[in-house]
Amino acid sequence: MPGAGEQHQDGIGRPDALERLWTPYRMAYIRGENKPNDASARQCPFCRIPAMPDREGLIVHRGELSYVVLNLYPYGSGHLMVCPYRHVADYPDTTTDEAVEIAHLTKQAMRVVRAVSSPDGFNVGMNQGSAGGAGIAAHLHQHVVPRWVGDQNFMPVIGHTRTLPQLLTDTRDLFAEAWPG
Template identity: 55%
Template sequence: MPGDGRGHGPGDGPEPEDAADFPRQTDGFERLWTPHRMVYVAGPEKPKDDGDADCPFCAAPGREDSDGLIAARGEHVFAVLNLYPYNPGHLLICPYRHVADYTDLTAEETHELGAFTQEAMRTIRRVSGPAGFNLGMNQGAVAGAGIAAHLHQHVVPRFSGDANFLPIIAQTKALPQVHDEVRRLVSEAWGADA
């Protein structure tokens, strides 16, 4: 058999196999790609993580709620909008104290952080009716914490179809509400009975 012009002929080794001939193997995970967040995670606009003097979570409580994006204040923790949200209503529950690790929280802080997380879910359900939530903490920079030095619990509302092509194709995240409107709605609904 003569060569095919691409170096695949007699004596050139086996013919390359077509990937379409192999069964598809998956790991069972869905993927939510968010490349737009790299501007925040690794870019020049990333907040410093050099201690409480530079910490945006330490600075926010000293501002007016609308300026600091604070939705609610408690005795030990507060709820603040994520400056770079995955979805409208993406809240962070932060202790006032500048601590990095969940094990550093006092019993009172731990209790109020849990209660604020529950109230954040109730409030966001009243305000925008999401289909579900992602809750979580990234402990340490290696685990994905953008600001590792100040503990924060993410409360991310999820909506059917909220992961679309825009972030991947157009490096754009469609957010139908601006921060001020979301903060006002959440703040007004915080603590209201259902």
């Protein structure tokens, strides 16, 4: 790979002055490799994850009705999701107990991320339905995305790239260790 100031070649061999930051793991997301073909619980990754060992599934914490997991295709470092175990798509269809636990685990996730990573802020929310931006609309999940001033700057807008300074399993281990008893 050329050093700073050296020219690279574009995709057809012409030199340019752009640096490259390769994120090949994103290709699986772009191709939709882990996205279910239908809305069934059998194909749903959020239904399959709880059957995995915590580290393999990137599970940070297991509650009674919901669990906290790192996003396999994160918007930024430390991007967590709070998912009910039950295969449910629409937030109003959660039980009162599920809604309470999702809220509690979201608050706890923010506390843990603050303690471990000291973000400047958070984006927290649910994308409901395909039109609402849900990548997997059949199983609701609450996003907890830590943010730092200038964290996403030009990279995702111009470069269509997200930068992640740490392996997901290392981030998962830090969060799981910091999660209270």
